[in-house]
Amino acid sequence: MAETPARRATPARAIAPRAPIPTSAVVATVLGNGLEFYDFTTYAFFAVMIGHAFFPSHDPFISLLLSVTAFGVGFISRPLGGIVIGAYADRAGRKPAMMLSIGLMAAGMVLLAATPPYSTIGLAAPILVLVARLVQGFALGGEVGPSTSYLLEAALPEKRGQYAVWQIASQGAASALAGALGVLLSLLIGADAMESWGWRVPFIVGIAIVPVGLVMRSRLQETVDLGAKTVHPSAARVLSALLEHHRRPLVLALMLITSGTIATYVGLYMTTYALSTLHMATGASMGATVVTGLCLLGFGLAGGWLSDRVGRKPVYLVSKLALTAVAWPAFALLNHHRTLGALLAMAGLMAALNALGGVVLVVIPECFPKAVRSAGLSIAYALAVALFGGTTQIAVTWLIHATGNPLSPAWYLVGSSAIGIAAILMVEETKDLALED
Secondary structure, eight states, rough: OSSSSOOOOOOOSSOOOOOOOOHHHHHHHHHHHHHHHHHHHHHHTHHHHHHEEEESSSSHHHHHHHHHHHHHHHHHHHHHHHHHHHHHHHOOHHEEEEEHHHHHHHHHHHHHHOOOOHHTTTTHHHHHHHHHHHHHHHHHTTTTTHHHHHHHHOOGGHHHHHTTTTHHHHHHHHHHHHHHHHHHHOOOOOOOOIIIITTTTHHHHHHHHHHHHHHHHHOOOOOOOOOOOSSSSHHHHHHHHHHHHOOOOOOHHHHHHHHHHHHHHHTHHHHHHHHHSSOHHHHHHHHHHHHHHHHHHHHHHHHHHHHHHOOHHHHHHHHHHHHHHHHHHHHHHHHHHHHHHHHHHHHHHHHHHHHHHHGHHHHHHSSHHHHHHHHHHHHHHHIIIIIIITHHHHHHHHHHHHHHTTTTHHHHHHHHHHHHHHHHSSOOTTTOOOOOO
């Protein structure tokens, strides 16, 4: 994948003698990535209520559209966060970058949860919401690169896959938690209370987790030798080094993450799909989110474990080829059998196969040297999510409307899988390669 001679399959070097990563360190590292998906799922659940609070309109559709648009604004600042925080991690270390990203993430969540409604402060309300989303997007754009690089660099060489895929597993756990909390709130409090203040509760729960994450991250042992001469002095020079010496791995990384991003957001769209296209009950759609999260958790970990034994490429190829084969039949069966069981089975299958493909978060940073590892992954991830995370649900909705075919999301999924398959075939196997310093 890299534009350098092939590396030998030798043990990776570390700054300090290696030992198994403590569970607390893994939790601290993946917490920020988990919070991203917790925040996304929570916002998706309560988008209608958020629209009523901050974007009131005589037309409910316009209110919802403005709410969803405000959420999408957060994707705009992700690439900038990927460049700035990702390069900061390569320059100053993984630990301070992770402290910065989770701190900014918390600031955005606090601002969203604490902003008074439009009826109280007028136009300032939607403006503050947009600022909150921009801050969150900036933070999230720079979160994945430093944290994934840290897991790879701190792990034993033969267990890099098992530890790095906790990034995917954390997304699943967070989505399941957000879904379960949304269902619980809907059962415990009435519709009026949910509309007035209940929707803020999940965001407050997320904020409460942040101080714990900050304390845990402050105790992490740094994996970057800050005295090394290979550390670039500025974000501009890190970006220049990536574009000058690592264009090919950067492009392939973008393709791989694009494929996974589209599959992930098509899966997350199943909540809306069940409601708007299949006209199923709200409880069923929320149940699909919980199942999706649990499958991401379980099969993400399974994919990492397998990748340490049989290789990254075989696991990824099997996941994408299987997803390509079952996408259309799964959508067809769901449209024919519009039952809760069919919805949960289909959502779980899609999530399981996509989770196995999460090994790309191991492959990509393994292909970059340490001096640009965090920035390389951060930029590719932020760009792919900005371009396709925020547009996948729009594209799928448009396809269904334009074609009149409720199975059209399957073809979008097949196309995204083809992109990933093409990219992985051009990547060398990284399981036994040493991490470059």
